Amino acid sequence: MRRRNKILFAALLIVCVVLVGFVVWAETPPAPMQEAFNAMKSDSSVTVTSARWLVFQPNEANSTIGFIFYPGGRVDFRSYTPLAHEIAREGYIAIIVPMPLNLAVLGSNLANDVISAYPKVSSWAIGGHSLGGSMAAQYVRDNPNKIRGLVLLAAYPPSGDDLSKFNLSVTTIHGTNDGLVTVRQIDDSLKQLPASTIRFEIAGGNHAQFGWYGTQSGDNPATISREQQQNQTASAIVQLLHGLQ
Numbered sequence: 001m002r003r004r005n006k007i008l009f010a011a012l013l014i015v016c017v018v019l020v021g022f023v024v025w026a027e028t029p030p031a032p033m034q035e036a037f038n039a040m041k042s043d044s045s046v047t048v049t050s051a052r053w054l055v056f057q058p059n060e061a062n063s064t065i066g067f068i069f070y071p072g073g074r075v076d077f078r079s080y081t082p083l084a085h086e087i088a089r090e091g092y093i094a095i096i097v098p099m100p101l102n103l104a105v106l107g108s109n110l111a112n113d114v115i116s117a118y119p120k121v122s123s124w125a126i127g128g129h130s131l132g133g134s135m136a137a138q139y140v141r142d143n144p145n146k147i148r149g150l151v152l153l154a155a156y157p158p159s160g161d162d163l164s165k166f167n168l169s170v171t172t173i174h175g176t177n178d179g180l181v182t183v184r185q186i187d188d189s190l191k192q193l194p195a196s197t198i199r200f201e202i203a204g205g206n207h208a209q210f211g212w213y214g215t216q217s218g219d220n221p222a223t224i225s226r227e228q229q230q231n232q233t234a235s236a237i238v239q240l241l242h243g244l245q
Contacts (some may be wrong), residue, residue, distance in 0.1 A: 002230065010088065010155035029102050029213070032079040036212040039081035046088040052082060054096040056088035066121040067151075068111045070128030070136045071088040071105045072211065077102070077161050079211040080129070086234040092241045093121060104128060104135035104173040111139050117144055123244045125169070126152025127197065130181065134158050140168065149240050153210045154171060154181045156189030162197045163193055171231055171240045175205025200236045205229040 006171040042048045047057045084094035095114050100106040111126055126147050128136040133155020139234040140147045141161045152172040170193050174186045204223035208216040
């Protein structure tokens with residue numbers, strides 16, 4: 001009995017150490033770059049508020065179109081503020097949703113709370129980067145009547161999630177230098193998306209430059225600047241949102 005108890009105790013201790021290690025790893029993502037903190041400030045065009053979510057509200061437009069954004073896996077949600085700020089500058093409400101343990105897989109249905117909090121928004125699009133994009137697609141699968149648009153940044157729907165027959169505007173955006181999501185994976189994912197899906201390829205873009213958190217292990221160097229990749233990304237998202245009017 002003593003030996004068995006010792007084995008059980010040792011096993012529980014190992015599990016606890018692994019769980020604590022996982023939580024520490026998940027809760028210590030790379031810090032956002034200074035540009036991300038700068039974009040969290042309100043200006044003459046956009047009002048930024050931070051409570052449950054980071055909300056970017058255009059000042060001169062009473063927009064009824066909103067964009068919900070899910071961050072990439074183990075990426076600080078504030079790393080996407082320049083992108084959200086630019087989308088709001090173009091007249092659309094943009095909301096970045098923080099995720100439990102910085103992992104969208106643990107909060108794929110959080111968009112429900114956002115939609116409930118903004119009843120005046122009549123048309124919603126949702127999107128995300130990498131894991132966040134996959135979980136955004138999963139949310140669309142589970143809530144097809146709530147979402148009119150989907151944006152995938154270096155992302156694709158989870159295996160088995162077939163959105164090809166959905167009445168949905170989709171834009172999938174990918175960098176040619178992405179070291180974590182291959183062009184073939186993006187190409188293969190198109191069969192899971194509507195035939196009208198717009199595939200936007202950023203020449204020289206990589207995985208990490210969809211956010212403002214520096215470089216990422218396993219990624220390839222980009223041959224364009226982060227600003228260039230961000231501008232192309234924002235333009236493609238705004239084009240999708242404009243089509244929802």
